[in-house]
Amino acid sequence: xxxxxxxxxxxxxxxxxxxxxxxxxxxxxxxxxxxxxxxxxxxxxxxxxxxxxxxxxxxxxxxxxxxxxxxxxxxxxxxxxxxxxxxxxxxxxxxxxxxxxxxxxxxxxxxxxxxxxxxxxxxxxxxxxxxxxxxxxxxxxxxxxxxxxxxxxxxxxxxxxxxxxxxxxxxxxxxxxxxxxxxxxxxxxxxxxxxxxxxxxxxxxxxxxxxxxxxxxxxxxxxxxxxxxxxxxxxxxxxxxxxxxxxxxxxxxxxxxxxxxxxxxxxxxxxxxxxxxx
Amino acid sequence: xxxxxxxxxxxxxxxxxxxxxxxxxxxxxxxxxxxxxxxxxxxxxxxxxxxxxxxxxxxxxxxxxxxxxxxxxxxxxxxxxxxxxxxxxxxxxxxxxxxxxxxxxxxxxxxxxxxxxxxxxxxxxxxxxxxxxxxxxxxxxxxxxxxxxxxxxxxxxxxxxxxxxxxxxxxxxxxxxxxxxxxxxxxxxxxxxxxxxxxxxxxxxxxxxxxxxxxxxxxxxxxxxxxxxxxxxxxxxxxxxxxxxxxxxxxxxxxxxxxxxxxxxxxxxxxxxxxxxx
Numbered sequence: 012x013x014x015x016x017x018x019x020x021x022x023x024x025x026x027x028x029x030x031x032x033x034x035x036x037x038x039x040x041x042x043x044x045x046x047x048x049x050x051x052x053x054x055x056x057x058x059x060x061x062x063x064x065x066x067x068x069x070x071x072x073x074x075x076x077x078x079x080x081x082x083x084x085x086x087x088x089x090x091x092x093x094x095x096x097x098x099x100x101x102x103x104x105x106x107x108x109x110x111x112x113x114x115x116x117x118x119x120x121x122x123x124x125x126x127x128x129x130x131x132x133x134x135x136x137x138x139x140x141x142x143x144x145x146x147x148x149x150x151x152x153x154x155x156x157x158x159x160x161x162x163x164x165x166x167x168x169x170x171x172x173x174x175x176x177x178x179x180x181x182x183x184x185x186x187x188x189x190x191x192x193x194x195x196x197x198x199x200x201x202x203x204x205x206x207x208x209x210x211x212x213x214x215x216x217x218x219x220x221x222x223x224x225x226x227x228x229x230x231x232x233x234x235x236x237x238x239x240x241x242x243x244x245x246x247x248x249x250x251x252x253x254x255x256x257x258x259x260x261x262x263x264x265x266x267x268x269x270x271x272x273x274x275x276x277x278x279x280x281x282x283x284x285x286x287x288x289x
Numbered sequence: 290x291x292x293x294x295x296x297x298x299x300x301x302x303x304x305x306x307x308x309x310x311x312x313x314x315x316x317x318x319x320x321x322x323x324x325x326x327x328x329x330x331x332x333x334x335x336x337x338x339x340x341x342x343x344x345x346x347x348x349x350x351x352x353x354x355x356x357x358x359x360x361x362x363x364x365x366x367x368x369x370x371x372x373x374x375x376x377x378x379x380x381x382x383x384x385x386x387x388x389x390x391x392x393x394x395x396x397x398x399x400x401x402x403x404x405x406x407x408x409x410x411x412x413x414x415x416x417x418x419x420x421x422x423x424x425x426x427x428x429x430x431x432x433x434x435x436x437x438x439x440x441x442x443x444x445x446x447x448x449x450x451x452x453x454x455x456x457x458x459x460x461x462x463x464x465x466x467x468x469x470x471x472x473x474x475x476x477x478x479x480x481x482x483x484x485x486x487x488x489x490x491x492x493x494x495x496x497x498x499x500x501x502x503x504x505x506x507x508x509x510x511x512x513x514x515x516x517x518x519x520x521x522x523x524x525x526x527x528x529x530x531x532x533x534x535x536x537x538x539x540x541x542x543x544x545x546x547x548x549x550x551x552x553x554x555x556x557x558x559x560x561x562x563x564x565x566x567x
Contacts (some may be wrong), residue, residue, distance in 0.1 A: 018294045056341060057334070057335050057339070062448070063334060063536075064536035064539065066536070067334045067534075084363070111504065163448075164446070164451065164456075167441070167442055168442070170441075171441045171442055176460075178456040178459040178460045178463070181454070181455055181459065182451075182454075185454065185456070228295045257341050261340070261342065
């Protein structure tokens with residue numbers, strides 16, 4: 012390995028999400044690639060992305076990517092389904108490093124898991140409206156029947172830690188109700204927040220249903236990509252820096268809950284212009 | 290009345306909110322001041338404000354106010370409780386026109402309504418953390434006992450039109466549970482979204498509880514302010530322009546539901562900087 016390649020291996024992997032959800036991807040990445048350094052950016056000042064338009068999500072994604080690119084990363088992971096749905100193609104065109112999202116690997120895993128060839132996707136309004144999961148699945152197997160359901164209340168339920176509340180069960184039942192008698196055997200969690208509702212979804216959908224978590228499949232894709240490009244770090248245990256666009260004090264305890272480990276320091280970073288009245 | 294004063298009367302009233310909630314204020318304003326022109330700005334690209342920090346909400350409020358000020362308005366209404374809580378003082382200092390918020394008038398009405406001198410305030414995390422309602426109530430009557438409850442899931446329930454769903458009732462019960470046996474006789478709705486849950490809150494709190502809607506009290510304060518400054522328009526039926534920072538197509542049908550009348554045209558306006566990768 013040349014010195015240059017060696018130095019490249021030491022560079023961090025950058026990932027961004029609208030807020031906390033991408034931490035489920037980070038958790039899976041840390042477990043799959045323990046020697047890597049990570050830089051996480053959560054756009055907590057503009058969260059959530061799920062109900063916002065393509066143009067707005069694209070603009071935010073470009074700003075987030077620019078911020079991470081300036082930190083000299085070797086790989087960018089769009090750890091947000093809505094941002095992947097609307098911005099992955101544009102980011103891949105605009106950047107000189109590899110960019111991967113949370114959707115393709117999830118679609119792969121769901122297609123492989125389904126025996127009945129009937130798959131349900133749960134996602135934010137943005138992800139579902141973009142039809143990106145539907146297209147990715149049909150590209151792999153046009154005979155598959157896809158049920159796409161937007162679940163806009165799942166993100167606030169997770170962020171407000173209502174995942175064990177009876178109201179969360181009623182909301183899960185409501186969103187899953189179109190699946191009755193449809194023969195679906197695989198549910199794809201098309202939003203990085205949803206793994207925190209996985210148990211409830213499993214209970215309501217039935218224990219026989221396979222639930223595919225796009226956070227885990229994305230981490231596997233990241234590992235494959237790094238191996239292919241010979242960019243894997245291997246020297247020592249990796250580190251992680253956290254940046255958010257709103258108050259770090261709010262982010263820190265929730266991040267620790269998502270990650271299951273201490274978060275030492277979170278930095279605040281403004282994105283977008285600042286306008287004054289004076 | 291001079292020509293100049295006459296021209297001033299013709300100017301519009303500007304109001305902003307993080308998204309849709311301020312439309313309950315606009316609805317009350319249109320009913321109280323039918324001859325006025327209004328310019329509404331909904332910051333739908335950055336909604337919600339309720340869980341965000343003081344610094345971020347202040348920055349967004351300044352940008353929104355700047356946008357409306359450039360439209361030559363005669364009065365600015367901060368039609369969002371979180372923005373009023375964090376930014377009203379700064380806006381009043383920075384602007385050369387009168388600025389009113391949704392909090393003072395609501396506090397007045399609640400203090401007047403309560404016989405037991407025990408008042409509950411329901412608001413977003415931001416509004417409750419700021420303690421602004423608590424302070425405004427105690428300033429008027431230090432003997433009043435205030436129960437302040439943050440209800441972060443109410444805004445998503447309203448925006449997702451789940452107000453009639455059984456899950457909404459469970460969430461209302463959860464948030465009201467600290468009020469049991471406290472002797473509260475008045476509940477102040479400290480968020481402009483909450484009037485859409487008023488019926489459910491009334492049912493769960495009990496029919497004998499007085500519910501104060503800060504949207505209505507704010508409209509009354511706006512009318513008093515305009516009369517005092519001799520700025521009331523009286524010539525013809527007023528008009529309203531709508532501006533949002535995200536997709537107008539999403540906003541329009543929901544706005545019509547909030548307002549109970551057709552919304553002809555909604556304009557999209559970018560606030561904040563635009564960053565490119567190239």
